[in-house]
Amino acid sequence: MMRALFIDPGRLRNELSLEACVPVADEIGGYQETWTEIATVFGMIEPVSATSVFGAGQPLETTTHRITIRHRSGVESGMRLRRQDRVFEIITVHDPDDSGRYLMCRVRETGA
Template structure:
């Protein structure tokens, strides 16, 4: 993949505890951690059928620059589409990484 293909701005979100200013109650909410550039591709039908049952719901492959702080419990957002991270697949050179995701409805 060439760097020019990383043309989509993608927000990385993490679930964080914050305090409600009115009630003082601690609530969980998604907070933006960073915005990175990436490539978003739909998973083909052949890959869909070949996937294990655990990854059968994976619908998109997102390629971004390698990040050590990205975990499977985070979300990625591009435009109005929100993706749940399912698997992190770093490449051998640790320059780019592939993130297998599922679109949240």
């Protein structure tokens, strides 16, 4: 059995909006992506890495984080978390100790 992960509940203090992409049909047979808030969650945001690559005539910044939230069903890659003007695309989701208490999301911050 895995060792239980202990997280001080006070560290889950960042209010985040959990959002899912909903395709909305347009008049010409295509669709537009619309992000809809599913829930408000509280989490701990930890920076993991930052890289800068020069491409297309400009620097391309990528920042990844680990966001830990209380466990809830339905959280999956392809969704995103938002904190005010910051947007975090969810890359992976897992239960760090298989206890059903927390979810760790590896995310990429867009617009960083």
